[in-house]
Structures are given as structure tokens and as C-alpha cells.
Amino acid sequence: MSGDRPTMPPVRLPSDAELARDALSAPLFSRAVQLARWAGEGTPVGAGGELLSGQLAEAAGLLGMADEEDGPAYAAEAWQLALDTGLVEFTEDEKAEEAGSDEPSGTAVAGEELATVTSGSPQDILDLWLGGLETVLADAAAPDLADLVDQLSEDGELDLDALDWNPEEEADFLDGVLGNLYLLTALGEGAAERPVPLPALAASMIVPDDMDEPTDDVLEEVSDAMMRLDDQFRMLAPTGLVEYQPVDEALIEEVDGEGHIRESVDGIASELPEEEDVTRYGMVALTPLGLFGVRARMLDAGVDAPAVGDLAEEDAATLLAALPGHPAHATRTEAELWLARREPAGAARELLAAAHGDDEDAPSRRLACQQTLALLDTEAEPALREVLDDPQLGGLARVWLAEHGATDVPEPGEEMVFWLTIDTIAAQLAADGDSEELRALVEGLVGRHSGFFDAAWRVDHPATADVLEAMGRLHPDKKAAKEARKAAFKARSRH
Numbered sequence: 056m057s058g059d060r061p062t063m064p065p066v067r068l069p070s071d072a073e074l075a076r077d078a079l080s081a082p083l084f085s086r087a088v089q090l091a092r093w094a095g096e097g098t099p100v101g102a103g104g105e106l107l108s109g110q111l112a113e114a115a116g117l118l119g120m121a122d123e124e125d126g127p128a129y130a131a132e133a134w135q136l137a138l139d140t141g142l143v144e145f146t147e148d149e150k151a152e153e154a155g156s157d158e159p160s161g162t163a164v165a166g167e168e169l170a171t172v173t174s175g176s177p178q179d180i181l182d183l184w185l186g187g188l189e190t191v192l193a194d195a196a197a198p199d200l201a202d203l204v205d206q207l208s209e210d211g212e213l214d215l216d217a218l219d220w221n222p223e224e225e226a227d228f229l230d231g232v233l234g235n236l237y238l239l240t241a242l243g244e245g246a247a248e249r250p251v252p253l254p255a256l257a258a259s260m261i262v263p264d265d266m267d268e269p270t271d272d273v274l275e276e277v278s279d280a281m282m283r284l285d286d287q288f289r290m291l292a293p294t295g296l297v298e299y300q301p302v303d304e305a306l307i308e309e310v311d312g313e314g315h316i317r318e319s320v321d322g323i324a325s326e327l328p329e330e331e332d333v334t335r336y337g338m339v340a341l342t343p344l345g346l347f348g349v350r351a352r353m354l355d356a357g358v359d360a361p362a363v364g365d366l367a368e369e370d371a372a373t374l375l376a377a378l379p380g381h382p383a384h385a386t387r388t389e390a391e392l393w394l395a396r397r398e399p400a401g402a403a404r405e406l407l408a409a410a411h412g413d414d415e416d417a418p419s420r421r422l423a424c425q426q427t428l429a430l431l432d433t434e435a436e437p438a439l440r441e442v443l444d445d446p447q448l449g450g451l452a453r454v455w456l457a458e459h460g461a462t463d464v465p466e467p468g469e470e471m472v473f474w475l476t477i478d479t480i481a482a483q484l485a486a487d488g489d490s491e492e493l494r495a496l497v498e499g500l501v502g503r504h505s506g507f508f509d510a511a512w513r514v515d516h517p518a519t520a521d522v523l524e525a526m527g528r529l530h531p532d533k534k535a536a537k538e539a540r541k542a543a544f545k546a547r548s549r550h
Contacts, residue, residue, distance in 0.1 A: 064241040065361040065385050066350060069343050075177035077344040078184035081295030086118050086133035087187070091142035091169045093117055099159035104138050104145030106131065107159070132293075139190040140183055141168035181347070184295075188348050191294050195287040196225040228260065228280075229287060230352075233341075235259045236297075237349045237360075240341050243384050253288075253302065253337030257281045281337065282307070288339055296345040303335040367392045371402075371409035376416070378423035379486060390427040399431045403438035407448055413517050417447075422482035425451045433459055450475030473514045476500065481518035484525055494529045501526070501535050508535075508542035512549075520546035 068074070078084055093114065101107050106114055111127040114134065120126030137143040144166040148159070171179050239251055257280040262269050269277070281302065288299040341349065353360040363385050366374050374393050378386050394402050410424035411417070428435065428451075439455050442448040443465065450471045456464045467475075483493050501507050511523060520543045527539035 062359040062380075063238060063350075063353065063361070064380070064382050065363045065365070065389065066237075066241045066346055067363040067385065067388060068347055068350075071177035071181060074344055074347050075180040075184075077295055077342065078180055079172065081184070081293065081344065083133060083136055083191070083293035084184060084187060084295065086129065087137040087140065087142055088169070088172050089118060090114055090130070090134050091137045091165050094137075094143050094163050094165050096164055098163045100145065100161055100163045101158070102147075102160045104143070104161060104163055106134050136187050136190065137166075138163075140187045141166045142172075142183075143169075184344075185348060185351055188294055188296060191290060192229065193226070195290045196222065196229050231260055232256060232284060233349050234353070236339065236341050237346065237353070240346055241385075242382050250298065250300070250338035250340040252333045253281055253284060253339060254333070256339065257284055284339075285337055288337070295342055296348055298340045298342055300334060300338040302337040306335060363388050364392050367396055369393075371405040374427070375406065375409050375420040375423045378427070379416075379419040379482075386423075386426065387430070390430055394427065394430055399434035400438045403428060403431060403435040404441070407438065407442055407452075410451075411447055415517075416485075418478045418482035418518060419485045421447070421451060421478060422486075425454070428455050429458070433461075436461060446471065446474065447478075450478075469510065470514070473510055474516055477511065477514050477516045477519050477522050480522045480525070481516075484522065489525065489529055493525075494531070497526050497529045498531065501530060501532075501539075508538045512542035512545040514546075 069077075079088070098110070099107075100110070111130050112121070114130035115121055115123070115126030118126070118130055118133065120129055123129070134143070138145060142165070143163050145161055145163045147161040168183055171183050175183070235256060236251060254277065257277050258269075261276045261280055262273055266273070285302045288297055289301055291297055292299040350360045350362070361377075366377055366389055374390070378389060381389060397405070406424045406427055410421045412420065428439070436456065436459065439452040442452045445452075450467055453464055453467050454475075480493070480496070483490070483496070487493065504510075508523070508526075512519065516522075523539050523543035523546055527536045527543060530536045530539060
């Protein structure tokens with residue numbers, strides 16, 4: 056993995072077959088398929104392939120939206136997606152230039168891609184869906200049509216400067232929002248059952264990390280971003296990318312022709328109101344299909360965006376190097392998928408061999424090894440017994456054997472016990488830093504072992520001094536903290 060490539064936490068994705076079913080049932084895609092079949096072997100259409108006004112009403116009826124005010128608009132969106140993805144193909148008549156604005160100027164027919172829907176592989180269907188998603192994302196990042204009309208000059212030219220719209224910046228902003236939503240989902244903090252409040256998502260793009268209290272100007276930016284995202288997520292929801300609860304219309308007021316949040320968003324960027332109030336400001340979550348779609352776009356952009364299961368065919372060294380960076384909910388699943396392809400004793404031997412080392416990352420590898428070994432049953436016991444005398448692995452092997460009810464396990468010597476303690480704390484420091492859990496562990500260790508620091512500084516482990524320094528920071532008792540710092544100094548003096 057290249058050091059300069061952005062890296063995301065791994066995500067758990069459904070199978071391609073499940074994702075393809077989700078794509079086919081997404082409202083916008085499903086409507087596009089219906090209209091492509093309706094086009095059949097030939098339908099007269101207007102310039103550029105758009106449906107004529109009478110046809111829009113007919114198409115809306117076909118989609119079951121004849122009585123909906125926005126039915127023709129939904130039909131037009133679905134038809135455009137069908138054109139953009141090749142579900143429908145358009146041929147312009149030679150005399151098209153002579154046709155009026157609502158007169159036929161060409162013929163649309165069902166396109167070649169329509170066959171993909173019924174006979175293509177799941178990956179073919181997902182590729183088709185991804186192509187359609189790109190066109191909707193581009194539309195979502197474009198300015199409102201009414202804004203475009205307002206900025207037309209007398210000769211019909213578009214004044215981009217007056218429009219104050221930078222297409223690249225708008226696309227980057229939307230990509231950034233989707234990236235943040237993806238990250239929250241990967242970390243287990245955003246899903247259909249735990250949607251993200253729109254104010255928090257907007258604030259993640261606007262409010263600087265080092266700003267304690269957002270200024271009025273920044274809060275105004277957050278409010279503007281919320282309005283923009285509300286429009287964009289309304290457009291994206293029918294693609295199946297997101298589940299979205301829009302901003303409550305009662306909160307929106309029009310000022311100078313533009314929508315604004317009526318109530319102040321002061322505090323939303325940092326301390327959210329009670330949940331029943333937050334939902335009125337919009338709630339959004341990536342669907343499993345959306346997670347797949349954003350990940351596919353990230354991979355195309357050169358981002359390292361792994362999926363749980365990517366490591367299943369890798370060797371143990373690669374697995375143990377990667378697991379410490381996984382969110383807790385993904386670590387177990389990744390390990391289970393890796394073990395499922397191997398017989399228990401062989402897997403244990405491979406893991407134990409990869410866990411060796413005196414480098415800075417070795418404690419984290421050994422903790423990942425211990426967590427993975429815990430998933431194995433007693434068939435792995437012979438491999439664990441083989442390393443009982445190993446200075447680096449004997450301690451964790453004894454822990455595993457004891458937890459699995461093994462008998463005739465020799466008691467570890469004091470040196471091995473202290474070595475395993477230093478190794479474990481070093482791994483936890485690397486994973487979580489000075490956490491409350493580690494503080495409690497340190498306090499418990501020192502409380503149970505009188506003279507702990509007198510023995511600990513002598514442990515021949517590369518991380519001994521760093522661990523003792525951390526214990527000095529973490530222990531709440533001043534006397535014990537001082538003893539820890541003195542022990543750290545002694546440990547450094549040994550080398």
C-alpha cells in the first residue's frame with residue numbers, strides 16, 4: 056500500500072447478487088427500465104430524445120403516477136436516465152431542425168443495455184447502475200435550472216461569473232460529503248438504523264476542527280450547505296444511494312428568492328438538540344448499495360477503500376498487519392473469513408509465526424493474533440502447545456489454553472508474565488492511546504501486584520520504557536505515578 060494513498064476503514068458489503076437486486080429495485084432505475092421497455096421498437100420523441108408533453112403524461116401513467124403533481128417530472132427524470140445509460144437509444148431525423156419545440160424530431164428505441172437487466176451478470180447490472188449514478192451526481196452538483204435562466208444574457212449566453220458556480224468545487228463538495236458519510240458508516244456510526252443528522256454532516260465540511268465555537272458567518276455557511284444538501288439528497292434518494300428524511304418544510308423560509316433555515320442553527324454544528332428536534336433538520340444514511348457505489352468511486356479515484364473479506368486469501372502476516380487498523384465490529388468478521396479457509400491447527404501455526412518480532416508494530420500484531428486465535432476451537436491446541444517455551448508467544452499460548460479448558464499447562468514464570476503485560480499494554484496504547492479502559496487496567500495491575508514497578512523495569516521488551524512512562528501518566532495515585540516514571544528512567548538506562 057502506498058503511503059500517500061488515502062486509506063478508509065474496511066466496510067462489510069452484501070454479495071453482488073444482493074446489491075444487483077437493490078439496484079434493480081431502486082425507484083429511479085426501476086422507472087427507467089419500465090420506460091425503456093415502453094419505448095419498444097420505436098417511439099417518436101423531441102429534440103435530444105426527450106419525451107413530448109403528451110408522452111410525459113402517458114409515461115407518468117405507466118409508472119403509476121398519473122394522479123401525482125410531480126408525476127411528469129419523475130417520468131422525465133427516469134426517461135433521461137434511460138437515455139444516459141443506454142437503456143434507450145435515440146436517432147435524430149434528418150429534418151429535425153425544421154421540427155417545432157413540441158414536435159417529433161427523432162425516434163427512441165429500447166437500447167442494447169436493456170438486455171443487461173434480464174440476462175446480465177450481477178456485476179454487469181451494478182456497472183449499469185454506477186453509470187446512471189454518475190449522471191445523477193453530476194445533475195445534483197449542477198445549479199438549479201431557474202438560476203441558470205436568470206443568468207442568461209440578452210444574447211442567450213450564460214454568465215458563469217454572475218452565477219457564482221464552480222462546477223469542480225461543487226462536485227468536490229458533494230464527493231467530500233459522501234466521503235464523510237462513508238467514513239461514519241465504516242466506523243459503525245452511520246447506517247439505516249443510525250442515520251446521520253444533516254446539520255452534523257454539513258458542519259463536518261464547514262466548521263474547522265480547531266474551532267471551539269462556530270462564528271455567525273460559519274453557522275450561516277452551515278445553514279446554506281444544509282439547504283444545498285437537502286436538494287441534493289432529495290435527488291439522490293431515488294437512485295438507491297441514500298435513505299433520506301428531508302428537512303421539515305416548516306423550517307424553511309424564502310429570503311431574496313433563496314431558501315434558508317428559518318430557525319437558528321446555532322449549536323447544531325457541535326451540540327445537537329434533542330433527537331426529536333434533530334430529525335426535523337434532515338437525516339441521511341448510505342444504503343448498502345450506496346456504500347458500494349461510493350466505494351467504487353473512491354477506488355477509481357485512487358483511495359484505498361478495502362472491504363471486509365479482502366484479506367481472506369492473504370497470508371497471516373498481511374492479516375495481522377491490517378487488523379489493528381480495523382474498527383472493532385469489522386475485526387472479528389475479517390478474522391472469521393480468514394480462518395474459514397484454513398484448517399485450525401495450520402491457521403494457528405501461521406498466525407503464531409507471523410506474530411513474532413521486536414519491531415514497533417509487533418505488540419499490535421500479537422494482540423491481533425490473540426484475538427484471532429480466540430475464534431478457534433480445541434483442534435488448534437497442538438499448535439499452541441508448540442510455543443509454550445517461546446519467550447514472545449508462551450504467555451498468550453497459556454492464556455488461550457486456559458480459556459479453552461486445557462489441562463497440564465505449565466505455570467508461566469514471572470518474567471513471562473511481566474513480558475506479556477508490557478506487550479499487551481503497548482498494543483493497547485498503539486490502538487487507543489491513553490484511554491479510560493487502559494487507565495483502569497493500569498490501576499488494577501498496580502493494585503494487585505505490590506512492587507510491580509521494581510520488577511517491570513527489568514523486562515527485556517523494546518516497549519518497556521514507553522509503557523512505564525504511559526503508566527506514570529495514567530495512574531491516578533501520585534506516588535504510584537512517580538514510581539512508574541522512575542522505573543521508566545531505569546528501563547532507559549539499561550540500554
